[in-house]
Amino acid sequence: MKGAGAAWCFVAPALVIIGLFFIVPVVAALALSLTDFDIYALADRGNLRLVGLRNYVQLLQTPLFWKALGNTLYFVVVGVPLSIGVSFGTALLLHSRVTRFQAAFRTALFAPVVTTLVAVAVIWRYLLHPHYGLLNYGLSRLGLPPVDWLGDPSWAMPAIILLAVWKNFGYNMVIFLVGLQSIPEPLYEAARIDGASAWQQFLHITLPTLVPIVTMVNILTIAGYFQLFAEPYVMTQGGPLQSTVSVLYFMYEEGFKWWNLGSASAVAFLLFVLIFGVTAVQLRVSRWQGVA
Amino acid sequence: MGREGEVVAALMPEFERLNPGIRVKVQQLPWTAAHEKLLTAFAGDVTPDICQLGNTWVPELVALDALEPLDRYAASSPIVDAADYFAGIWDTNRIGGRLYGVPWYVDTRLVFYRRDLLSDAGFSAPPRSWPQWTQMLAAIERRSPPDRHAILLPLNEVEPLLALALQQDEPLLRDDGRWGNFRSAGFHRALAFYLEMFQRGWAPVVADAAISNVWNEFGRGRFVFYVSGPWTIGELQRRLPADQQQSWTTAPLPGPDGPGASIAGGSSLVLFRASRHQAAAWRLVEFLSQPTVQRQFHALTGDLPPRRASWQDPQLAADAHARAFREQLERAKPAPQVPEWERIAAEMRLVAERAVRTGLSVDEAARELDARTDRILEKRRWILTRRDGG
Amino acid sequence: MRRLVAPAVNGVLLIISILTVLPLVWMLAVSLMSPGEASRFPPPLWPSRATLANYRELFTQAGLGRYFLNSVLLTAGVTLSSLLFNVAAGYAFAKLRFAGRDRIFKLLLGALVIPSQVAMIPLFLLLRNLGLVNTYGGIIVPALASIFGIFVVRQYALTIPDDMLEAARIDGASEFRIFRSIVVPVLRPIAITLAVFTSLAAWNDFMWPLIVLNDMDLYTLPVALASLSREHVQDNELMMAGAVLTTFPVLLVFLALQRYYIRGLTLGSVKE
Numbered sequence: 001m002k003g004a005g006a007a008w009c010f011v012a013p014a015l016v017i018i019g020l021f022f023i024v025p026v027v028a029a030l031a032l033s034l035t036d037f038d039i040y041a042l043a044d045r046g047n048l049r050l051v052g053l054r055n056y057v058q059l060l061q062t063p064l065f066w067k068a069l070g071n072t073l074y075f076v077v078v079g080v081p082l083s084i085g086v087s088f089g090t091a092l093l094l095h096s097r098v099t100r101f102q103a104a105f106r107t108a109l110f111a112p113v114v115t116t117l118v119a120v121a122v123i124w125r126y127l128l129h130p131h132y133g134l135l136n137y138g139l140s141r142l143g144l145p146p147v148d149w150l151g152d153p154s155w156a157m158p159a160i161i162l163l164a165v166w167k168n169f170g171y172n173m174v175i176f177l178v179g180l181q182s183i184p185e186p187l188y189e190a191a192r193i194d195g196a197s198a199w200q201q202f203l204h205i206t207l208p209t210l211v212p213i214v215t216m217v218n219i220l221t222i223a224g225y226f227q228l229f230a231e232p233y234v235m236t237q238g239g240p241l242q243s244t245v246s247v248l249y250f251m252y253e254e255g256f257k258w259w260n261l262g263s264a265s266a267v268a269f270l271l272f273v274l275i276f277g278v279t280a281v282q283l284r285v286s287r288w289q290g291v292a
Numbered sequence: 293m294g295r296e297g298e299v300v301a302a303l304m305p306e307f308e309r310l311n312p313g314i315r316v317k318v319q320q321l322p323w324t325a326a327h328e329k330l331l332t333a334f335a336g337d338v339t340p341d342i343c344q345l346g347n348t349w350v351p352e353l354v355a356l357d358a359l360e361p362l363d364r365y366a367a368s369s370p371i372v373d374a375a376d377y378f379a380g381i382w383d384t385n386r387i388g389g390r391l392y393g394v395p396w397y398v399d400t401r402l403v404f405y406r407r408d409l410l411s412d413a414g415f416s417a418p419p420r421s422w423p424q425w426t427q428m429l430a431a432i433e434r435r436s437p438p439d440r441h442a443i444l445l446p447l448n449e450v451e452p453l454l455a456l457a458l459q460q461d462e463p464l465l466r467d468d469g470r471w472g473n474f475r476s477a478g479f480h481r482a483l484a485f486y487l488e489m490f491q492r493g494w495a496p497v498v499a500d501a502a503i504s505n506v507w508n509e510f511g512r513g514r515f516v517f518y519v520s521g522p523w524t525i526g527e528l529q530r531r532l533p534a535d536q537q538q539s540w541t542t543a544p545l546p547g548p549d550g551p552g553a554s555i556a557g558g559s560s561l562v563l564f565r566a567s568r569h570q571a572a573a574w575r576l577v578e579f580l581s582q583p584t585v586q587r588q589f590h591a592l593t594g595d596l597p598p599r600r601a602s603w604q605d606p607q608l609a610a611d612a613h614a615r616a617f618r619e620q621l622e623r624a625k626p627a628p629q630v631p632e633w634e635r636i637a638a639e640m641r642l643v644a645e646r647a648v649r650t651g652l653s654v655d656e657a658a659r660e661l662d663a664r665t666d667r668i669l670e671k672r673r674w675i676l677t678r679r680d681g682g
Numbered sequence: 683m684r685r686l687v688a689p690a691v692n693g694v695l696l697i698i699s700i701l702t703v704l705p706l707v708w709m710l711a712v713s714l715m716s717p718g719e720a721s722r723f724p725p726p727l728w729p730s731r732a733t734l735a736n737y738r739e740l741f742t743q744a745g746l747g748r749y750f751l752n753s754v755l756l757t758a759g760v761t762l763s764s765l766l767f768n769v770a771a772g773y774a775f776a777k778l779r780f781a782g783r784d785r786i787f788k789l790l791l792g793a794l795v796i797p798s799q800v801a802m803i804p805l806f807l808l809l810r811n812l813g814l815v816n817t818y819g820g821i822i823v824p825a826l827a828s829i830f831g832i833f834v835v836r837q838y839a840l841t842i843p844d845d846m847l848e849a850a851r852i853d854g855a856s857e858f859r860i861f862r863s864i865v866v867p868v869l870r871p872i873a874i875t876l877a878v879f880t881s882l883a884a885w886n887d888f889m890w891p892l893i894v895l896n897d898m899d900l901y902t903l904p905v906a907l908a909s910l911s912r913e914h915v916q917d918n919e920l921m922m923a924g925a926v927l928t929t930f931p932v933l934l935v936f937l938a939l940q941r942y943y944i945r946g947l948t949l950g951s952v953k954e
Contacts, residue, residue: 004781006857010774011786014767014827018790021805021824026796028804039631040671042335043356047675093695098688107940108699111706114936114943116886118904119925122911123709126918132725134708151499153649166702174947227797230888234908237324239448240499241649242642248799255803256893257328258635259335268800276795294913319898322913333896336806336815 033265042259055266065267067242068250071157075246076225079161084214084221086169091176106177110170117167121234124163125150150236153243160231160244168224172217179213180206215286219279226275247271293326293344295523296397296559299592300344300580307579314572327634334358341567342576344396344559347384352631353562354387360563360570361390371578376599380556384626393560394577395598397522397589400554401455401545402620404510404518404528408539409440413516418543422485425546429494432516442494443517444506445486447648450641451555452519455545456482458625459552465665469630470673472665474658481548483644483654490648497648507531510540519545521557525613526594542616544623556624558598596621632668639664706929713737713923736923744920746927748899749906753885753928756818756902760825760884761877767827769873772835773865777842778857787836790829799889806893820894825884831876834946838872839865875946878939885932903928 033055040047059065094102127133128149136146149159191201229248232238238245255264297320304316321329333339353359366372372394385393413432419425432442445452460478489495511532545554561577563570586602596617627633647657713736715729740746775787814820850860888904895901907924
């Protein structure tokens with residue numbers, strides 16, 4: 001078989017899967033969000049009502065939704081710079097000319113990325129125990145008072161941020177590392193011969209190459225962090241005092257705990273719009289800066 | 293679910309021996325995920341044949357038309373005899389005049405306390421009313437070292453507050469479960485009493501995450517009173533050393549002016565409408581409802597049987613700790629039987645936690661709770677109006 | 683001052699590496715402790731007497747063997763089947779000409795922005811109508827093709843020289859023949875990369891198996907671990923053993939196939 005017909009044979013299976021099991025549900029989610037599909041409707045279709053934008057309006061009037069949004073934004077605004085900062089710093093360290101055993105260090109620093117989040121959350125829940133946890137023990141050795149990490153509403157989200165940064169920094173670190181490694185050494189040689197200091201080399205050679213990478217990493221990390229779910233689910237169940245309820249956790253509870261599927265779909269769509277908007281703004285800004 | 297899930301598997305070989313041809317597969321769920329898993333199973337059309345169901349969830353599954361009515365099974369059964377069951381408990385399974393579940397074990401909440409620490413504070417008998425209780429809590433707190441609290445009320449549990457609220461005359465919902473009734477004077481009283489415990493420092497502000505092991509901490513004397521259920525008897529007997537077993541016991545829940553009511557909780561055995569093995573599933577229900585098996589079950593879990601015949605077991609009758617439960621069961625009141633109850637109870641817990649942690653006033657909390665409840669019940673109002681009108 | 687730079691840099695890296703790996707090492711240490719030993723202050727760093735009791739209990743009482751098997755089967759199923767779909771499609775988007783090829787691809791890229799959770803609820807209802815809820819199929823079927831997979835394969839496939847393919851076509855070979863004999867061997871490295879990525883993601887997947895798999899018998903390790911951890915809040919040593927069993931397989935796979943994983947990470951990100 002030749003030509004376009006063969007080509008369709010190659011792509012059709014994948015497209016059918018993606019279409020049927022992703023695109024169609026996404027469109028259906030939009031439709032679902034315009035109804036009040038709930039557990040009653042699940043039992044008897046006659047209990048379904050088309051409510052237009054009422055789900056969205058009600059969500060915007062629900063304090064818990066705003067709290068979830070605030071929690072998620074807190075996570076993103078603090079977690080992303082922290083994570084990227086650590087990634088960048090460790091990449092620089094790994095790339096330095098004086099580093100020995102680069103491969104070993106890189107593997108150690110990357111290890112948390114591949115671990116199962118649920119298992120890691122279980123470990124960290126224990127590390128963060130107010131009485132018997134290693135973290136508070138470490139604090140006590142430094143002379144600091146213990147913190148009730150997962151029981152205190154002010155400290156629960158920082159604890160989750162700490163976990164997220166620990167788990168993910170290796171990912172971006174590797175991306176930065178490869179970027180750093182792609183800068184040819186002769187460039188640095190030439191600059192050194194011209195009398196440029198280490199800082200000037202960094203500013204004029206390293207940074208310009210890395211900025212597009214940083215931008216892209218930034219966009220992807222932010223989009224990923226907006227989808228916070230597993231850590232609150234395993235470690236805190238959204239508590240204490242709902243300080244760790246993220247938007248997705250809120251959606252999960254609305255949809256799969258209380259079965260307000262219409263409302264939950266509305267939440268999912270709002271999240272999508274949010275991520276899309278933030279991403280679009282970032283792309284616009286980076287294009288304007290002449291970067292991407 | 294929970295411990296019952298672990299134990300019931302041990303009873304299955306006997307059932308299978310008596311009923312060759314029937315094989316039972318037991319699936320265990322943790323309580324914290326059970327409700328959502330059951331609804332997911334219903335939504336996904338993969339419900340089990342028979343299930344243990346917390347009795348507050350029965351109205352919800354009935355509203356979904358998920359359960360098989362059991363009237364004809366019960367009527368012709370020699371083992372399941374309605375008159376033998378505690379009336380309040382049996383009624384929690386009757387919805388709209390039909391029977392949807394057979395009570396498996398009962399559950400209520402009352403007071404566990406360290407009588408040695410109580411007598412150290414100068415009291416030889418447990419409190420029978422709220423004023424007495426307040427007096428004891430204050431006295432204990434005054435005389436205790438800093439790491440001991442008078443009472444433990446974990447903020448992740450709604451049951452203590454619910455029990456106090458059920459002791460009031462006013463119902464928690466009004467107009468056939470169409471609207472919240474948390475603005476009532478009765479609920480105000482219950483909530484005020486509950487919040488006072490935290491405000492006065494008698495109860496620590498904790499959820500369960502910080503408590504590594506409640507029973508061991510109770511044994512270590514970290515708190516004197518603990519509002520909990522029957523399973524705690526078994527746990528304390530198992531986990532505390534023999535020489536400590538005399539230091540604790542149970543007492544009925546004090547009410548506003550005398551011994552008070554408590555939650556008519558527990559689990560029922562239900563059959564799902566979608567099941568294709570209903571006759572076999574009913575045999576299992578009968579098996580688990582036999583007084584001999586219920587006594588066995590009690591011995592393994594500490595859970596209390598729902599029928600008087602099972603209580604005649606000499607071991608149970610002699611159990612000092614269980615006696616308070618027997619007394620409390622005669623004063624057990626069910627929670628409102630609306631499908632949305634699980635959600636309303638969750639909101640109760642959240643608002644109470646907020647009030648404790650951020651100092652909301654009783655008025656503010658009650659108003660907030662009513663607002664949330666009214667919103668949750670909106671669909672129910674619509675359905676009832678449609679049913680009555682159209 | 684110069685001489686301090688090397689030990690300083692290496693020293694900092696060493697400290698950070700130790701801190702990073704510490705939770706995992708501690709997880710292993712606690713899993714070998716006897717029940718209750720870890721609930722002490724100060725927390726112990728090493729078991730006083732290492733024991734495999736927790737692991738034994740996991741396999742005999744908690745039935746972890748079953749969950750392990752489920753994870754293995756599902757991961758293998760998803761990886762192998764999706765490899766076929768994604769490699770074929772990725773190659774086609776790169777090298778075969780058909781109507782609307784580029785437009786469709788752009789649309790797919792756009793769809794990458796949509797978080798997968800948006801589709802979850804209707805997908806669940808759809809699978810319920812197809813009878814796939816609570817089955818292996820409910821996990822495998824939606825994962826048979828992924829936009830990311832197609833993208834990654836396409837990137838790599840673009841580097842296949844056109845003349846090689848043209849020559850084969852002129853010789854009269856069918857597209858399938860070309861695919862099988864020429865393309866697949868060339869795409870082997872990216873296929874391995876994609877396989878590593880897919881299997882890691884499938885093994886670690888949590889939210890979707892949590893929703894779709896109702897029967898305890900079908901639970902994968904992450905779901906079983908989450909369920910156990912909610913039930914056994916008190917039994918930390920047991921939980922750590924479960925965590926070890928869940929994370930060590932992926933760690934081992936990663937250690938063995940690092941090269942491919944890293945290559946895959948950077949494929950779309952860094953312009954070579």
